[in-house]
Amino acid sequence: MRALVFTGPGKAEVWRVPEPEAAAGQVVIEVERVGICGTDVELFTGAMSYLRTGRSSYPLRPGHEWAGTVVAAGPGADPAWIGRRVTGDTMVACGQCRRCRGGRHHVCARMREIGIADGLPGALAERIAFPVAYLKPLPDDMDATAGAMVEPGGNALRAVEAAAVAPGERLLVLGTGTIGLLAAMFARARGAEVHLLGLHPEALIGDLGFDHGWTRDTLPALAWDGVIDATTGAGMPALALALVEPGRRIVHIGLSSTPSTIDTRDMVLKDVTAVGILGASAGLEGAVTAYAKKDVDPRPLVAAxxxxxxxxxxxxxxxxxxxxxxxKIHVDPRRDQDTRPRR
Structure with a gap:
């Protein structure tokens, strides 16, 4: 079958690789759609920190935002999965350690990340093998585009929940990329007054029905009941702390390429809670539900x-x-470059 392989910094090739086989507790999935995100870009360019720590290495098979249909089940996997439309958790853990037992499998010391860390080939391929314990079923009427947006949606939903902004309160989202826009959409669905700050906020937010888009120069002096930093700017965490109301929360889900610093004296004297968000695990089911109920429609974020x-x-x-x-850019691994569906 065909699969994308990163062979070195700035190098990507489509290889013919062996068909995956479902091991014990696994299924094989025909991949219908995959999203490209900032992590994939960092793995491609060589900027990803995992490449320096040895957690990831070339050649690497990427792809962790995906949707598809189960076509085979291995030993111990319920054959009822066959024919089901699914997505999956990026974070595949040991399931036995203290963190896993405590509901924190996404920070398990032995956690593997599909398409990111070594050991689990990613979904930018025609088919993948995947453990059933980390599958998430999709409604039959949810299309592949929405299905592949569940993983970023889970991240964004976790950020909104961490911000703890009640209906009618004011949330400021820093960043108008995929995660920032999804966070704004989830927060709006929960009744918050949502404002977005970006370099060019007018580019898309009007089409999404948001009325409050600002730049650093135009941002009004309002009381921000919560701030989500979904940017890669090294100075943005400090800005989030400066803007948020005392006694409220700032949420960090973006990562800069250089260290970010904040003055913890400001955090203490404002009695601010700072929360970091890693991964979508605890937000996947909520994202599926919100998409299925049409509370949030992520599809307008997909450009091509x-x-x-x-x-x-x-x-x-x-x-x-x-x-x-x-x-957001999506990939259909079933298609050749001439765009005709493969059989």
């Missing part, structure tokens, strides 16, 4: 769907021809 052969250009920063304004 490309083939495996076209990904290198996307990862290098080139937008596909005729791409829409959204920040």
């Amino acid at each position: 769907t490309v083939t495996l052969e076209e990904i290198s250009g996307v990862l290098a920063g080139r937008r596909p021809p005729r791409a829409g304004p959204g920040p």
Whole structure:
């Protein structure tokens, strides 16, 4: 079968690799759609910290935002999964340690990340093998585009829940990328007054029905009951702390390439709670539910769907021809470069 492989910094190739086989407790999934995110870009460019610590290495098979259909079940896996449409948790843990038993499997010391860390090939391929313990079923009427947005949606939902902003209160989201926009959509669905700060906030937020988009220069002096930092700017965590109301919360879900610093004296004297968000695990089911109920529709964020052969250009920063304004690019691994479906 065909699969995308990162062979070194700035190098991506489509390889013919062996078909996956379902081991004990696993299923095989035909992949219908995969999202490209900032982590994939960092793995492609070589900027990802895991490449320096040895957690990841080349050659690497990426892809962790995905949706597909189960086509085979291995020993110990319920054959009723066959034919089900699914997505899955990126964080695959040991299941036995203190953290796993305490509901924190996403920070298990032996946790593996599909398509990111060594050991679990990613979903940018025609098919993948995946453990049933980490599958998440999708409604039959949820299309592949929405299904592949469950993973980023789970991250965004966790950030909104961590911000603890009640209906009618005011939330400021720093960043208008995929996670920032999804966080804004989930917060709006829960009744918050949502404001977004970005470099060019007018590019998409009006189409999404948001009335409050600002830049650093135009941001009004309002009371912010919660602030989510979904940017990669090293100075943004300090800005979030400066803006948030005393006694409230700032949530950090973006990562900068250089260290971010804040003055903890300001945090203490404002009695602010800071929360870091890693992974979508605890938010996956909530994201599926919100999409199924149409409370949140993530599909307008997807600008284009490309083939495996076209990904290198996307990862290098080139937008596909005729791409829409959204920040997310999807891949259909079933298609050749001429876009005809493969059989």
